[in-house]
Amino acid sequence: MRAFLSGLVLVLAITGAQAQSTVTPAPAASAVTELPAVSVSGVQPGPGLWKVSRGDHVLWVLGTLPNLPAAVQWRADEVDRVLGEAGALLLPPRLDVKVDSGFFGKLFLLPSALSARKNPDGKTLQEVLPAPLYARWAVLKAKYIGRDEGIERWRPLFAARELYKQALKHSGLRSGGQITATVRSLAERHGVRVVSTDYRLEIREPREVLKIFKAQAPEDVACFARTLDSVEHDLPLIAQRAAAWATGDIATLRALPDSHHRDACIGALSDSGFARELGIDDVPGRLEAVWLAAAEDALARYPVSVAILPMEEVLDTDGYLAKLAARGYRIEPPDADAETPAPAASAGR
Template structure:
């Protein structure tokens, strides 16, 4: 259910857009790095003699890269607590058994109401830009033409990044959790739980409702037309730990428009999910401050946007009086 109805929202609600500079005008074809790579250094958040070390993660990352950091393992080995990436947990009433019978409704919810196609929903200029990208990355599939713009954008982005030698799930969070288990360190995953009491009714209403999601597809097309080479450079920079290169390559995150489309939907609003971003931020910041208070050494994983962004979680901790130091 998370992938089809709220996947664009729940999987990335923690991330914020980076402030956009002028886009790079011309980049040579980039060779994506492979093999074992160390990733970036760690940010240090401290108050007194208590320290929280933070690893910033990035998506997408090189597909053929394997991440291995001695620095991260060394810190986790001496830490008293590890904060995993914050997330939203969707609890469907009735559990997994109910979920099986929701599948037909889920599939229907991906599509435009009244059997409209993208050609009918999108402005003509945007549809003309969508078509060559769709042919290049998705192929001749007709099913995607029935999708709502937000889900068509998601499929296009996934296929394009894969074609560029990148993968959206870099599995860094999983590796961190394995290291914590290896060294027997307590783990905590800050999360908020959202309970969907009547999922079948919610899906039925969602399938009929309108989504203001054309801007989501437009910004996805914008990014794939102009930013794929820079996306590869960012992935390489993260892999080799080049923080300055990451700072020099901020971007307009199309996912922000996609998240906003979901959050503004009437069905999402009526079920108390319109403020997920703010609630998740408050949950993580509370967990981080408690962890810093109770442990001399701790470790956390956050999206790089929350580490580098002027309005990210680390900027908020700095404004609350914590010392925040970038890696040397």
């Protein structure tokens, strides 16, 4: 799950992102050309809304993707209309990391946090990776990152994440997070209650967490290799999924598989001694439980409510909507002829 991966990487970088919020951010990367084969621009409708219901109470669900075409503007008319009738908006599930440290504590932690991002003993990627894997990295780094020598001392997990981010920008894609921001703004304009579905992780001893991470860091070579696979082969598919989202083409979203490079990364993180030591090796399950509880509460309390979910949780046969279907809720996709997600074989993920 994206929310888990993003949140747990924040834990691994421990307090680094929060500390860096106190310094001047780097300039944004300049715009790049979109992939011509899937070029989509201008105002687009996005996908329709999934209808979750029991009796006469309805939860309308907007599925989102992590990346969208850079030149697209989303027309939010349908969401705006249902928010005008809604009692609550459920935000996407997210791991919220709270570091118990004041402003100066964060500043003092920053150098140590940044050192946790680096390989032990000052080793380079060339020293810690198998030679064929490093050769692939060198080619992709030259294409998407350029002459950045500092990244050569990062742990594979962090280097892979930066490569993936830069490759997406190069492919004419931008973050899909603006969709959530837009929907939240519309909800606030309508006076709709905004409901967080975050799972909060409190870090009370950040220095101790840094020590644990350095001693029990994840084995992240598999994550690194799968990320290189994705950059080498999946970018056109990711761009096609982004274009399908923008134009509301649900059939194409169903037909095009998601890139699963995250699975290897999530496995490396959640199976590590670091995650087990902190008790965060089942964050995906906890996120799911929080969201399902919030969804059932909204459906019971309000005649109309709205939720934002990652598209994988909307479409997957083991996703959140499938879990609601297994609990007896009626799921209706926006394309009338499509099938409802099949209930999962078990409640676990």
